[in-house]
Amino acid sequence: MNRRNIIVLAAAALFGLVAVFIVNTWFSGVEEQQERLAAETPLAKVVVASQPMEFGAPLTQENIRLVDWPSRSVPPGAFNNTESVLNGTRVALRPILVGEPILAERVSGTDGRAAISANIPEDMRAMTIRVNEITGVGGFVVPGDVVDVILTRQMQGEGATSADVVNAVILESVQVLAIDQRSNEKDTSPKVVNAATVLVSPYDAQKLILAARLGSLSLTLRNIEDQTTGATTMVTGREIAGSGFYVPARNNPQPAAASGGTGSTGSVAAPAYRGPTMTVVRGVDGTDYRVKRYGRR
Structure with a gap:
Protein backbone atom coordinates (compact mmCIF):
# COMPACT_ATOMS: atom_id res chain seq x y z
CA MET A 1 0.00 0.00 0.00
CA ASN A 2 1.48 3.33 -0.99
CA ARG A 3 1.88 6.30 1.29
CA ARG A 4 -1.04 8.23 -0.24
CA ASN A 5 -3.62 5.56 0.59
CA ILE A 6 -2.33 5.33 4.15
CA ILE A 7 -2.81 9.07 4.59
CA VAL A 8 -6.39 8.89 3.20
CA LEU A 9 -7.34 6.04 5.54
CA ALA A 10 -5.85 7.80 8.53
CA ALA A 11 -7.73 10.99 7.72
CA ALA A 12 -11.04 9.07 7.33
CA ALA A 13 -10.52 7.33 10.66
CA LEU A 14 -9.75 10.66 12.32
CA PHE A 15 -12.87 12.32 10.90
CA GLY A 16 -14.94 9.32 12.02
CA LEU A 17 -13.64 9.57 15.55
CA VAL A 18 -14.36 13.29 15.61
CA ALA A 19 -17.94 12.70 14.37
CA VAL A 20 -18.54 10.04 17.03
CA PHE A 21 -17.20 12.37 19.71
CA ILE A 22 -19.44 15.23 18.58
CA VAL A 23 -22.58 13.00 18.48
CA ASN A 24 -21.85 11.55 21.90
CA THR A 25 -21.25 15.01 23.31
CA TRP A 26 -24.57 16.25 21.85
CA PHE A 27 -26.58 13.32 23.21
CA SER A 28 -24.90 13.68 26.58
CA GLY A 29 -25.85 17.33 26.64
CA VAL A 30 -29.47 16.52 25.79
CA GLU A 31 -29.65 13.89 28.53
CA GLU A 32 -28.12 16.25 31.06
CA GLN A 33 -30.56 18.97 30.03
CA GLN A 34 -33.53 16.61 30.42
CA GLU A 35 -32.27 15.44 33.80
CA ARG A 36 -31.82 19.04 34.88
CA LEU A 37 -35.33 19.97 33.73
CA ALA A 38 -36.76 16.91 35.46
CA ALA A 39 -34.96 17.86 38.63
CA GLU A 40 -36.27 21.43 38.40
CA THR A 41 -39.88 20.34 37.57
CA PRO A 42 -41.80 19.24 40.66
CA LEU A 43 -43.62 15.93 40.30
CA ALA A 44 -46.89 14.71 41.74
CA LYS A 45 -48.43 11.29 42.16
CA VAL A 46 -51.32 10.47 39.80
CA VAL A 47 -53.39 7.29 39.50
CA VAL A 48 -53.50 5.99 35.90
CA ALA A 49 -54.94 2.91 34.21
CA SER A 50 -52.58 -0.03 33.91
CA GLN A 51 -55.06 -1.94 31.73
CA PRO A 52 -57.69 -0.80 29.19
CA MET A 53 -61.13 -0.43 30.79
CA GLU A 54 -64.52 -0.42 29.09
CA PHE A 55 -67.74 1.20 30.23
CA GLY A 56 -68.90 -0.40 33.48
CA ALA A 57 -65.55 -2.08 34.25
CA PRO A 58 -64.82 -2.08 38.01
CA LEU A 59 -61.63 -0.36 39.20
CA THR A 60 -59.38 -2.79 41.06
CA GLN A 61 -55.82 -2.94 42.32
CA GLU A 62 -54.90 -4.88 39.16
CA ASN A 63 -55.99 -2.28 36.58
CA ILE A 64 -54.68 0.94 38.22
CA ARG A 65 -51.26 2.14 39.36
CA LEU A 66 -49.59 5.22 40.82
CA VAL A 67 -47.08 7.13 38.65
CA ASP A 68 -45.09 10.37 38.75
CA TRP A 69 -46.72 13.21 36.83
CA PRO A 70 -45.56 16.81 36.25
CA SER A 71 -47.40 18.79 38.90
CA ARG A 72 -48.07 21.66 36.50
CA SER A 73 -50.00 19.41 34.09
CA VAL A 74 -52.05 17.28 36.47
CA PRO A 75 -55.60 17.20 34.98
CA PRO A 76 -58.49 18.36 37.18
CA GLY A 77 -60.23 15.53 38.98
CA ALA A 78 -57.19 13.24 39.08
CA PHE A 79 -56.60 11.00 42.10
CA ASN A 80 -53.25 11.18 43.94
CA ASN A 81 -53.56 7.85 45.75
CA THR A 82 -55.05 4.45 45.01
CA GLU A 83 -56.95 4.35 48.30
CA SER A 84 -59.26 7.14 47.10
CA VAL A 85 -60.00 5.24 43.90
CA LEU A 86 -60.60 1.94 45.66
CA ASN A 87 -62.75 3.50 48.40
CA GLY A 88 -65.99 1.69 47.62
CA THR A 89 -66.85 0.07 44.31
CA ARG A 90 -66.13 2.43 41.43
CA VAL A 91 -66.67 1.60 37.75
CA ALA A 92 -65.61 3.30 34.54
CA LEU A 93 -68.22 5.56 32.99
CA ARG A 94 -66.24 5.89 29.75
CA PRO A 95 -63.55 3.79 28.07
CA ILE A 96 -60.13 4.47 29.66
CA LEU A 97 -56.85 3.72 27.89
CA VAL A 98 -53.60 2.39 29.37
CA GLY A 99 -51.63 5.22 30.98
CA GLU A 100 -54.62 7.58 31.01
CA PRO A 101 -55.22 9.35 34.35
CA ILE A 102 -58.25 8.19 36.33
CA LEU A 103 -60.51 11.25 36.60
CA ALA A 104 -63.48 11.68 38.93
CA GLU A 105 -65.77 12.52 36.01
CA ARG A 106 -64.87 9.27 34.23
CA VAL A 107 -65.68 6.95 37.13
CA SER A 108 -68.78 6.42 39.21
CA GLY A 109 -69.23 7.23 42.87
CA THR A 110 -68.79 4.79 45.69
CA ASP A 111 -72.16 3.18 44.88
CA GLY A 112 -70.61 1.58 41.80
CA ARG A 113 -73.49 2.39 39.40
CA ALA A 114 -72.43 2.85 35.77
CA ALA A 115 -75.08 5.51 35.16
CA ILE A 116 -75.35 6.80 31.61
CA SER A 117 -76.48 10.14 33.08
CA ALA A 118 -72.84 10.83 33.89
CA ASN A 119 -72.19 11.16 30.14
CA ILE A 240 -90.48 9.15 -6.25
CA ALA A 241 -89.88 7.82 -9.77
CA GLY A 242 -92.97 6.12 -11.16
CA SER A 243 -95.41 7.60 -8.65
CA GLY A 244 -97.09 9.63 -11.43
CA PHE A 245 -98.41 6.52 -13.20
CA TYR A 246 -101.86 5.19 -12.26
CA VAL A 247 -104.52 2.76 -13.49
CA PRO A 248 -107.98 4.32 -14.02
CA ALA A 249 -111.09 2.62 -12.63
CA ARG A 250 -112.82 0.08 -14.89
CA ASN A 251 -116.61 0.30 -15.56
CA ASN A 252 -118.37 -2.95 -14.58
CA PRO A 253 -121.18 -3.99 -17.02
CA GLN A 254 -124.73 -3.85 -15.60
CA PRO A 255 -127.00 -6.94 -16.04
CA ALA A 256 -130.02 -6.62 -18.35
CA ALA A 257 -133.55 -6.23 -16.97
CA ALA A 258 -135.24 -9.56 -16.08
CA SER A 259 -138.39 -8.69 -18.09
CA GLY A 260 -136.48 -8.87 -21.37
CA GLY A 261 -137.17 -5.25 -22.17
CA THR A 262 -134.62 -2.56 -22.62
CA GLY A 263 -132.56 -1.84 -19.56
CA SER A 264 -131.51 1.49 -18.17
CA THR A 265 -129.12 3.70 -20.00
CA GLY A 266 -125.65 2.20 -20.09
CA SER A 267 -126.82 -1.39 -19.35
CA VAL A 268 -125.78 -4.34 -21.51
CA ALA A 269 -128.63 -6.31 -23.22
CA ALA A 270 -128.89 -10.05 -22.65
CA PRO A 271 -127.85 -12.25 -25.61
CA ALA A 272 -130.71 -13.35 -27.97
CA TYR A 273 -132.19 -16.86 -27.50
CA ARG A 274 -131.31 -19.17 -30.43
CA GLY A 275 -133.05 -22.39 -29.40
CA PRO A 276 -136.36 -23.82 -30.73
CA THR A 277 -139.53 -21.82 -30.05
CA MET A 278 -143.26 -22.36 -30.48
CA THR A 279 -145.81 -19.65 -31.28
CA VAL A 280 -149.30 -19.89 -29.79
CA VAL A 281 -151.95 -17.65 -31.37
CA ARG A 282 -154.89 -16.55 -29.28
CA GLY A 283 -157.28 -14.59 -31.39
CA VAL A 284 -155.13 -12.18 -33.27
CA ASP A 285 -152.25 -12.09 -30.70
CA GLY A 286 -149.32 -14.50 -30.91
CA THR A 287 -146.96 -15.43 -28.04
CA ASP A 288 -143.55 -17.11 -28.47
CA TYR A 289 -142.53 -19.83 -26.00
CA ARG A 290 -139.15 -21.48 -25.65
CA VAL A 291 -139.16 -25.21 -26.21
CA LYS A 292 -136.83 -27.31 -24.08
CA ARG A 293 -134.98 -30.19 -25.66
CA TYR A 294 -135.32 -33.69 -24.21
CA GLY A 295 -133.10 -36.53 -25.39
CA ARG A 296 -131.28 -36.53 -28.72
CA ARG A 297 -132.62 -35.22 -31.97
Missing part, protein backbone atom coordinates in the same frame (compact mmCIF):
# COMPACT_ATOMS: atom_id res chain seq x y z
CA ILE A 120 -74.86 13.83 29.64
CA PRO A 121 -73.42 17.37 29.45
CA GLU A 122 -75.05 20.26 31.24
CA ASP A 123 -78.24 21.63 29.60
CA MET A 124 -78.62 18.48 27.47
CA ARG A 125 -81.00 15.55 27.69
CA ALA A 126 -81.03 11.84 26.80
CA MET A 127 -84.07 10.85 24.72
CA THR A 128 -84.99 7.33 23.54
CA ILE A 129 -86.81 6.76 20.25
CA ARG A 130 -88.20 3.54 18.81
CA VAL A 131 -86.42 2.08 15.75
CA ASN A 132 -86.13 -1.32 14.09
CA GLU A 133 -83.67 -3.20 11.89
CA ILE A 134 -84.53 -0.92 8.93
CA THR A 135 -85.03 2.51 10.50
CA GLY A 136 -82.02 1.84 12.74
CA VAL A 137 -79.63 1.53 9.75
CA GLY A 138 -79.59 -2.26 9.90
CA GLY A 139 -78.13 -2.31 13.39
CA PHE A 140 -74.88 -0.61 12.31
CA VAL A 141 -75.48 2.46 14.49
CA VAL A 142 -73.37 2.14 17.66
CA PRO A 143 -72.91 4.40 20.71
CA GLY A 144 -70.82 7.41 19.80
CA ASP A 145 -72.08 7.65 16.20
CA VAL A 146 -73.73 10.77 14.80
CA VAL A 147 -77.09 10.50 13.01
CA ASP A 148 -79.88 12.54 11.49
CA VAL A 149 -83.49 11.88 12.51
CA ILE A 150 -86.11 11.73 9.72
CA LEU A 151 -89.88 11.87 10.25
CA THR A 152 -92.21 10.11 7.80
CA ARG A 153 -95.82 11.27 8.11
CA GLN A 154 -99.13 11.50 6.24
CA MET A 155 -99.71 14.74 4.32
CA GLN A 156 -102.56 16.92 5.50
CA GLY A 157 -105.52 18.15 3.39
CA GLU A 158 -108.89 16.92 2.17
CA GLY A 159 -107.43 15.74 -1.14
CA ALA A 160 -104.59 13.72 0.45
CA THR A 161 -104.65 9.95 -0.02
CA SER A 162 -102.78 7.16 1.73
CA ALA A 163 -100.03 7.48 -0.90
CA ASP A 164 -99.46 11.15 -0.07
CA VAL A 165 -96.63 10.97 2.49
CA VAL A 166 -93.73 13.31 3.23
CA ASN A 167 -90.26 12.92 4.73
CA ALA A 168 -88.59 15.69 6.71
CA VAL A 169 -85.26 15.85 8.56
CA ILE A 170 -86.23 17.16 11.99
CA LEU A 171 -82.83 16.82 13.75
CA GLU A 172 -79.27 16.83 12.40
CA SER A 173 -75.89 15.80 13.86
CA VAL A 174 -77.35 14.02 16.88
CA GLN A 175 -74.99 11.93 19.00
CA VAL A 176 -76.08 8.40 19.91
CA LEU A 177 -75.53 7.60 23.59
CA ALA A 178 -76.84 4.03 23.61
CA ILE A 179 -78.45 1.40 21.40
CA ASP A 180 -80.96 -0.69 23.32
CA GLN A 181 -78.98 -1.46 26.52
CA ARG A 182 -75.56 -1.00 24.91
CA SER A 183 -73.57 2.14 25.77
CA ASN A 184 -70.06 0.85 25.09
CA GLU A 185 -68.54 2.81 22.20
CA LYS A 186 -66.20 -0.08 21.32
CA ASP A 187 -69.01 -2.59 20.83
CA THR A 188 -69.32 -2.15 17.05
CA SER A 189 -70.87 -5.51 16.14
CA PRO A 190 -74.14 -5.03 14.17
CA LYS A 191 -77.23 -6.08 16.11
CA VAL A 192 -80.97 -5.79 15.53
CA VAL A 193 -82.15 -2.93 17.73
CA ASN A 194 -85.48 -1.67 19.03
CA ALA A 195 -84.51 1.66 20.58
CA ALA A 196 -81.86 4.37 20.28
CA THR A 197 -80.97 6.86 23.03
CA VAL A 198 -79.74 10.16 21.60
CA LEU A 199 -78.27 13.31 23.13
CA VAL A 200 -80.48 16.35 22.43
CA SER A 201 -81.42 19.71 23.87
CA PRO A 202 -84.62 20.03 25.97
CA TYR A 203 -86.38 21.69 23.00
CA ASP A 204 -85.34 18.93 20.58
CA ALA A 205 -86.49 16.31 23.09
CA GLN A 206 -89.99 17.79 22.92
CA LYS A 207 -89.83 17.73 19.12
CA LEU A 208 -88.98 14.03 19.18
CA ILE A 209 -91.89 13.21 21.48
CA LEU A 210 -94.39 14.99 19.21
CA ALA A 211 -92.81 13.59 16.02
CA ALA A 212 -93.19 10.03 17.32
CA ARG A 213 -96.96 10.63 17.61
CA LEU A 214 -97.24 12.12 14.13
CA GLY A 215 -95.47 9.35 12.19
CA SER A 216 -92.50 7.00 12.15
CA LEU A 217 -88.89 8.00 12.90
CA SER A 218 -85.81 6.76 11.02
CA LEU A 219 -82.06 7.27 11.52
CA THR A 220 -79.48 8.06 8.86
CA LEU A 221 -75.83 7.49 9.74
CA ARG A 222 -73.50 10.34 8.85
CA ASN A 223 -69.77 11.06 8.99
CA ILE A 224 -68.87 12.26 12.47
CA GLU A 225 -66.62 14.95 10.93
CA ASP A 226 -69.42 16.29 8.71
CA GLN A 227 -70.86 19.32 10.49
CA THR A 228 -73.00 20.52 7.56
CA THR A 229 -76.59 21.29 8.56
CA GLY A 230 -79.64 22.81 6.90
CA ALA A 231 -78.90 21.40 3.43
CA THR A 232 -81.78 18.92 3.32
CA THR A 233 -85.33 19.50 2.09
CA MET A 234 -88.66 17.71 2.48
CA VAL A 235 -89.43 14.89 0.06
CA THR A 236 -92.97 13.83 -0.87
CA GLY A 237 -94.24 10.57 -2.33
CA ARG A 238 -95.00 12.32 -5.63
CA GLU A 239 -91.26 12.88 -6.18
